[in-house]
Amino acid sequence: MRIGIDFDNTIAGYDGLFATLAEERGLFQQAPVGKRDLRDALRQRPEGELTWRRLQAEAYGGRMGDAELQDGVAQFIQLCRQSGVAVSIVSHKTRHANFASDGTDLRRAATNWMAAHGFFDATGLQLNRDDVHFEDTRAAKVAKIAQLNCRWFIDDLEEVFAEPGFPSFARAVLYDPHGADIAARDGARDGATASSDNLLRCRHWDEIGGHVFGPQQ
Ligand SMILES: [Mg+2]
Missing domain, CATH: 3.40.50.1000 (HAD superfamily/HAD-like)
Known part of the structure; x- marks a missing residue:
């Protein structure tokens, strides 16, 4: 089988990593923990979708080790x-x-x-x-x-x-x-x-x- x-x-x-990346970029003082909550919070902002995709590219790419x-x-x-x-x-x-x-x-x-x-x-x-x-x-x-x-x-x-x-x-x-x-x-x-x-x-x-x-x- x-x-x-x-x-x-x-x-x-990636929950912890997304929160860390969002805080490093100054997007939140304390980012929501949990991929979905963070994504939803970002999408309510202007250009939020693009910001979210950039975070994903980093998390799945250069920062994958974390x-x-x-x-x-x-x-x-x-x-x-x-x-x-x-x-x-x-x-x-x-x-x-x-x-x-x-x-x-x-x-x-x-x-x-x-x-x-x-x-x-x-x-x-x-x-x-x-x-x-x-x-x-x-x-x-x-x-x-x-x-x-x-x-x-x-x-x-x-x-x-x-x-x-x-x-x-x-x-x-x-x-x-x-x-x-x-x-x-x-x-x-x-x-x-x-x-x-x-x-x-x-x-x-x-x-x-x-x-x-x-x-x-
Ligand atoms: Mg999956």
Whole structure:
């Protein structure tokens, strides 16, 4: 069995980095923490969309090294290793940012970040570089997920699962760390809830591990 995982905001977390970058640029004295809140606050300003895209280009580019490994990801991948489950990372990531690029190769920045976090170490997460796929479009991403025969796919963006071509045989897991309100609204005891026939919504990687492998001690 193979499990596919998105990269940005699913494996690599940018909440702290976005807040730091916004404060460094003097956009806020104290920036909202959380990508969505920060984006929404910026978009209310003149040229806010452009400002937001510039911040993204920096976060995914030159400052990628300051992104954080999402809590529980490493344990989940190790659980896959112990269970003989193959792991692929499938990311919609162009080589260069479309806006205000400083020329950084975004794919190389992500690969270097993974290397720095032990993704390719024999004593670490034991991925091969071939297990990492960067695609130019969302359509190409879901085609890759289908081609790899991923039985599960974990992503922070619900739109990926709705993209035409997303394979019906892949179980969709929405990684939604800020989704507490939704979980509370749906009355889910464990924070994960099926919001459609084939979508699991999880706030933490431990919950995802529980769904895939059963409860861990
Ligand atoms: Mg993502």
